[in-house]
Amino acid sequence: MMTRNGVALKESFKGKRVTVVGMGASGMAAASLLVREGADVLVVDDRQKTVPSSLSHLSQGGEGLGTVHFRLGGRREEDLLSSECVVLSPGVPLKTLPLKELQARRIPIIGEIELASAFLSALSAPIIAITGTNGKSTTTTLVGEILKGWGWKVFVGGNLGTPLSEAVTGTWDFIVAELSSFQLETIQTFRPRIAALLNVTPDHLDRYPDFQSYQAAKWRLFENQSEGDYAVLNQDDPATMPPALKGSAVSFSRLAIPKRGVYLHWREGEIVSNLWGEAEPIVRVEFLKIKGSHNIENAMAAIAVTLLCGCSAEGIRQALMNFKGLPHRMELVREVRGVKYINDSKGTNVGAVIKSIEGLAVPVILIAGGKDKESDFTPMRELILKKVKRLILLGEAQEKIARCFSDHPAVERVGSMEQAVERAAASAAAGEIVLLSPGCASFDMFRDYRHRGEVFRQAVEGLPS
Structure with missing residues (x-):
């Protein structure tokens, strides 16, 4: 190598x-x-x-x-x-x-992914690698659940939790790895049989000099593929499309019918595949437990990947209908006096916040802020001014976000998550949603996004009924 x-x-x-x-x-x-x-x-x-x-x-x-x-x-x-x-x-x-x-x-300078691949290349198990700015943990987990439902022995890990190196000592039918841009920086020969890029929106600009550098790191997922490999891409997001592909392209789309891939039939409210030629219905959106436009995209990507692995539409349908999602990702914590409290602590960038709010049809009290990643918050302006009733800010980035929304009629700053939940509860009316979707990293006040989500959960659980 x-x-x-x-x-x-x-x-x-x-x-x-x-x-x-x-x-x-x-x-x-x-x-x-x-x-x-x-x-x-x-x-x-x-x-x-x-x-x-x-x-x-x-x-x-x-x-x-x-x-x-x-x-x-x-x-x-x-x-x-x-x-x-x-x-x-x-x-x-x-x-x-x-x-x-x-x-x-x-x-040589390599990363743990490249090191593991030196040993995994000797195994017969195909490697499925999934990246994207948002949705990669959900999609990786969902792919793993679908494959396991077929009775296959599946390793699921990478950035998701279990390091890829731990797959080396096992015997697997498939290896499914979530990869971050940071991990992709140091690959050299790592070659996934199926590589999926879900979306690319500005993130980690405290590490990369510009968006193009971040995007290029994501594109590295495909650079060692060859004929016979597959690249699964989001047709609705041009930023996922690398300048050149060596593998076969398979697309998913909410907005159009791809030449070969998986798409949303809006009139029927159904996800459909034309991967093998004729249109094949997979699952109705109403039967998915994971909600929101972003989760439709995650489901479509998982469908494309698992169809390529040989799964049937029926097996995929059952796994999709049973999948409840992951903690800290648009997770309903509690409903108090008609107000729903949703934990989206994993929403650590602007794109994630936009997707989260887009999927909500009622007024929102948004809790946002944290450690800034040199983000531009202006892409959130139109949506927040339209759908967010009150904007509650905490953390290092609160002043920067407040300046961006100086014309919003209800912006307030707080010093703790407990205070944020208290203020949100005081201003929310029945039928509205209190949403924690920070758009920032967590390390200014919390150990990680999980800790931030748990503190939010505890504060919500402490509210009087």
Whole structure:
């Protein structure tokens, strides 16, 4: 296999010096895999101060195992330049590394996804990779549920939770991986049999210099595909269309009938496939438990992927009708005195907020804000001015958002999620919806989006009936 700078990465890591940068879930999984393969591993992390228990046992060594050492609280340039390979965690930007020096020494830089693929390529299980600005966790999970419903043994992971490296030791019929743009930055030869790009809207502009750079990272999903592979694309979103494809294109659309793919028949309210030629009804939208236009798109993408895997329309239909969605994604928490409280804490960008509000037909009290990702909030203006009765802002980005909506008749700032829920409850009337859809990251006030969603849930559960 080849790296971007042309250096061959040997499939055998036995005895090789490898530096793993970052001790998040993917970094720890990469270190574990490398030690099992006999590598001499150095794990470095600027923030961590202690060795996690999940890795401490590896430092004891054993027959056939490599070694692992840790340098925590800071890393030295020499830690990288003395290695034979650098494995970079997705949360660590490439620009923080001494790239010129590493390239001069022909030291490959890969990520945990590329590392895992070096071993997974020897397995017969097809890899299905799914990315997009929004909806990738829901779609990845849904694809996994449909395939499992057929009795197949399916690994579901990647950015979703379980690192891809953990698939290496199993026996699978299919491997389904959610991938982020950060993970795609460091692939070199990773080749999914089926690759799906759901949508691309501005996000992570605190990491990328512009939207085009973010989009290019998403497009990398397709770069190693070849004839016989499939690229599943959103026909309604031109930003998902890479300049060139080597695999066969399959599309999904809410607005038109694709040449080959899955589409929404609005008149019948039904999702239909023409993947194999003639139109084949799959499921009526009213029977889906997951609601909203964005979830119709997620369902269509999952249908396209699983039809390509050999599933029947009937099997797909049953799985779709049973799928309840994931926590923190347009999740109904409670209804109090006729007011519905919806947790969409995973809505961490402007595009997600727009999709969430578009799917609601009643007045909305919106709780938004958090850690800004250098986002432009103006695309939300028209929809929020039209459909949001009250805008409650919290977190670091509250002033920036408030300036964007200075002409909205009801904007207020709060200092905590509890206060936000209290103020929302005081202003909501029966038949309206209180929606947490922050449009921002969570790290200014919470551990992650899950923690933010749980704090919202607790505050809602504490409201008097």
